[in-house]
Amino acid sequence: MTSTVVENKSIKLRLFTSCFIALWLLVAAFPFFWTFWGSFKVELDFFSKENWMNAITGIRTLREHGTAFTIEGYEGAWVQEEFWKAVINTALVCLFVVCTSLTIGTLGAYALSRSGFRYAFWLLIIALVFRAMPPITLVAGYLLPFFEWGLWGKLSTTIVVLVAINQPFTLWMLHSFFQKIPKDLDESAMVDGCTHFQAFRYVILPVMWPGVITTGLFSFLLAYNDFAVTAMLLSKENQTMVPKIAGFLGTTQTEGNVMFAVAAVVSATAPLFVLVMFFQRQIVSGLTAGAVKG
Amino acid sequence: MLLFIFLPIVSVVMQSMHIDHEQVFVEVENCDFFGCKKATMVDADATAELKKEQPLGRFVGLSNYINRAHLATSEVADAWRNKDSLGDFYDRVYNLPLYRAIIFTLVYTFTVTPLLIILGFLIAIAVNSLHQRLKGLVIFFSLLPMIVTPLVGSLILFWMIDSRGIIGHSLQMLFDDPDLSLKASTSLTWITLMVYGVWHSAPFAFVIFYAGLQTLPQDTLESAMIDGASRWERIRYVVIPHLTPLVTFVALIQLMDNFRVFEPIVGFNASAHATSLSSIIYTDLGGESQLLSSASTTSVLTILGVIILLSPVLYRTWRDWERKV
Known part of the structure; x- marks a missing residue:
C-alpha cells in the first residue's frame, strides 16, 4: 500500500520536474533559435504585425526572394556595413x-x-x-x-x-x-x-x-x-x-x-x-x- | 597593474572636482561709420589656451557633488521641507537623475538576486533528478543565456518583446489590448529588465548549486529517508542546509554583478524609463559634449557605493583569513 503511494507520488513528481525542465529549456534556448531562424527572413516577416507564424514560414521572404531563406541581412551587415x-x-x-x-x-x-x-x-x-x-x-x-x-x-x-x-x-x-x-x-x-x-x-x-x-x-x-x-x-x-x-x-x-x-x-x-x-x-x-x- | 588601476581612480577623483572652463569673454569695440559699439564676444583662442594650460578645467572642490545632477543636497532638503506627504517627497526625489538611477539600481539588485537564486535552485534540483544522458544537453542549453554577450542577449529579447515580435504580439493577444507595449510604460520596462536579469544570471546559480548537489552526502540523505522524512522534508532539512554556503557565494557575486547593471539598459533602449548608475556615466561620456567631470563625479559616488555594499563581505573575508593564518 505504502509503496504504491510513493510510486504515484514520484510519477507525478517526475512529470512535474520534466515539465519544469522543458519549460526552462524553452526559456533558455528558444530566443536563440528564434533569432537565428528569423535572421534569414526579411524584416516584415521577423517583425510581423499580422501573424507571428510569418516569421517561421517566411511568406514575405518567399514573395520577395523566391525562397523562404535570404542572406540579405548578412550581406548587408558584413559587406555593406563592414x-x-x-x-x-x-x-x-x-x-x-x-x-x-x-x-x-x-x-x-x-x-x-x-x-x-x-x-x-x-x-x-x-x-x-x-x-x-x-x-x-x-x-x-x-x-x-x-x-x-x-x-x-x-x-x-x-x-x-x-x-x-x-x-x-x-x-x-x-x-x-x-x-x-x-x-x-x-x-x-x-x-x-x-x-x-x-x-x-x-x-x-x-x-x-x-x-x-x-x-x-x-x-x-x-x-x-x-x-x-x-x-x-x-x-x-x-x-x-x-x-x-x-x-x-x-x-x-x-x-x-x-x-x-x-x-x-x-x-x-x-x-x-x-x-x-x-x-x-x-x-x-x-x-x-x-x-x-x- | 598599479598604473592602470590606481591612477585612473586618482584621475577620476581629480576630474570630479573640476568643471569646464568658462568661456573667456572679451569686449570688442566695433567702430564703423555710425559710431562705436561695444560687444561682448567669446574669445575662442583664449579659451583654447586656458584649456591647454589646465586640461582639467577649473577647480571647484566638492561643488560637483552637490549640484543638481548629483547629490542635489539643496533640492533634497527643499523637497523635504516642502513635502506634503512621503509619497510627494519620493516623487520629487525621483525626478533628480542620480536618485532615480540609485533607486533603479537598488530595486533591480535586490529583486533580481533572490529571484535568480530561487530559480537556479529549482533548476538544479530538477536537473539532478534527470537521466544521466540528458544532463549534458540540458547544461549546455542552460549555459547559453549566461555566456552570451549581455548586450547581444538583451537585444535578442528586445526584438522578441517588440510589439511586432513574437512575445510582444502574444501578450497583446493575451490581454486583448492592441496598444500594449512593454517599452512604453516605466513599470513594464522595469519588469522587463528584471526578467532579463533573471534570465541572464539564473544559469550561474544553477551551475553552482548543481555542483553543490554532487557533493551532497548520500548517507545523510539515506538516514533521513529511514527516519521517515518525506521528499520535501529531505530537501528542506538536508539539501538546503548543505547548500547554504553556496547561496551566500552566489548572492555575493550576483549582488556585485547586478549592481553594475548596464548593458540591458542600452540594449533595451530603456534609458528614458530606467537608468542605472553605470548607464548615466555612459550617457555622460557618450554625449556630444563629453561631460567628463560629471561622469567622474558619478563614478566616484558609484565606487563609494560599491565599497559600502562590499564592506561587510570584505570584513568577513578578513576575519576568516585571520582565523586561518
Whole structure:
C-alpha cells in the first residue's frame, strides 16, 4: 500500500520536474533559435504585425526572394556595413588579451603561490573589489589622459586596459589552481637538476594546463563580451563587434535595416555557441572552482 | 597593474572636482561709420589656451557633488521641507537623475538576486533528478543565456518583446489590448529588465548549486529517508542546509554583478524609463559634449557605493583569513 503511494507520488513528481525542465529549456534556448531562424527572413516577416507564424514560414521572404531563406541581412551587415572589420578587431583584441593576461598571470600567480607571504589575501580583496566595480567608472578616468597623450581610439590601448582590468581576477583564479599543486613537485624537479625556470616550464606547466585553459576561457569571455571599455575607448574605424552592433541600432532603426543588426547579433553569438559546445566542462569547473572550495 | 588601476581612480577623483572652463569673454569695440559699439564676444583662442594650460578645467572642490545632477543636497532638503506627504517627497526625489538611477539600481539588485537564486535552485534540483544522458544537453542549453554577450542577449529579447515580435504580439493577444507595449510604460520596462536579469544570471546559480548537489552526502540523505522524512522534508532539512554556503557565494557575486547593471539598459533602449548608475556615466561620456567631470563625479559616488555594499563581505573575508593564518 505504502509503496504504491510513493510510486504515484514520484510519477507525478517526475512529470512535474520534466515539465519544469522543458519549460526552462524553452526559456533558455528558444530566443536563440528564434533569432537565428528569423535572421534569414526579411524584416516584415521577423517583425510581423499580422501573424507571428510569418516569421517561421517566411511568406514575405518567399514573395520577395523566391525562397523562404535570404542572406540579405548578412550581406548587408558584413559587406555593406563592414562588419568583417569589427570581427577582425575582436579577434585581435581577444587573442592579445588572452595571451598577455595568461603570460603575466601564470608567471605572477606561480610566484605568488610559492612565496607564502600574505599576498594572497590582498589579491583576493583586489579581485573582489574589481569584480564589483563597474568598469565604466574607470573608463572616465582613462579618457582624459588618453586624449592628452593621443592614445585614444587604438586597439593596443584597449588591449592594455582590458588586460589590466582583468588581471586581478586572472591572478586569483590561477593562484588557486597553483595552490593545488604540491610544492614537492618543483622541489623534486630541482633535485633532479632543473633550474627554477625549467621546473616551472617542464614540470608545473604541463600539470597546470587545465587551469590555464579555464582561466584563458574566462579572460576570452571578458574581452569578447566587454561593452563599456570598447565602446568608449575605440574610435569608429577600430570598433569591435559589440559596440559595432550597438552602433547599428542607432543608424539602422531609421533606415529600416534592422535585419542587419539581427544578422550581426547572430554572427556574434555563433562563436560563443561553439565555445560552449567544446569547453562546457572547463567553463563549469571554472565557475565552481571558487565556490565549492568555500 | 598599479598604473592602470590606481591612477585612473586618482584621475577620476581629480576630474570630479573640476568643471569646464568658462568661456573667456572679451569686449570688442566695433567702430564703423555710425559710431562705436561695444560687444561682448567669446574669445575662442583664449579659451583654447586656458584649456591647454589646465586640461582639467577649473577647480571647484566638492561643488560637483552637490549640484543638481548629483547629490542635489539643496533640492533634497527643499523637497523635504516642502513635502506634503512621503509619497510627494519620493516623487520629487525621483525626478533628480542620480536618485532615480540609485533607486533603479537598488530595486533591480535586490529583486533580481533572490529571484535568480530561487530559480537556479529549482533548476538544479530538477536537473539532478534527470537521466544521466540528458544532463549534458540540458547544461549546455542552460549555459547559453549566461555566456552570451549581455548586450547581444538583451537585444535578442528586445526584438522578441517588440510589439511586432513574437512575445510582444502574444501578450497583446493575451490581454486583448492592441496598444500594449512593454517599452512604453516605466513599470513594464522595469519588469522587463528584471526578467532579463533573471534570465541572464539564473544559469550561474544553477551551475553552482548543481555542483553543490554532487557533493551532497548520500548517507545523510539515506538516514533521513529511514527516519521517515518525506521528499520535501529531505530537501528542506538536508539539501538546503548543505547548500547554504553556496547561496551566500552566489548572492555575493550576483549582488556585485547586478549592481553594475548596464548593458540591458542600452540594449533595451530603456534609458528614458530606467537608468542605472553605470548607464548615466555612459550617457555622460557618450554625449556630444563629453561631460567628463560629471561622469567622474558619478563614478566616484558609484565606487563609494560599491565599497559600502562590499564592506561587510570584505570584513568577513578578513576575519576568516585571520582565523586561518
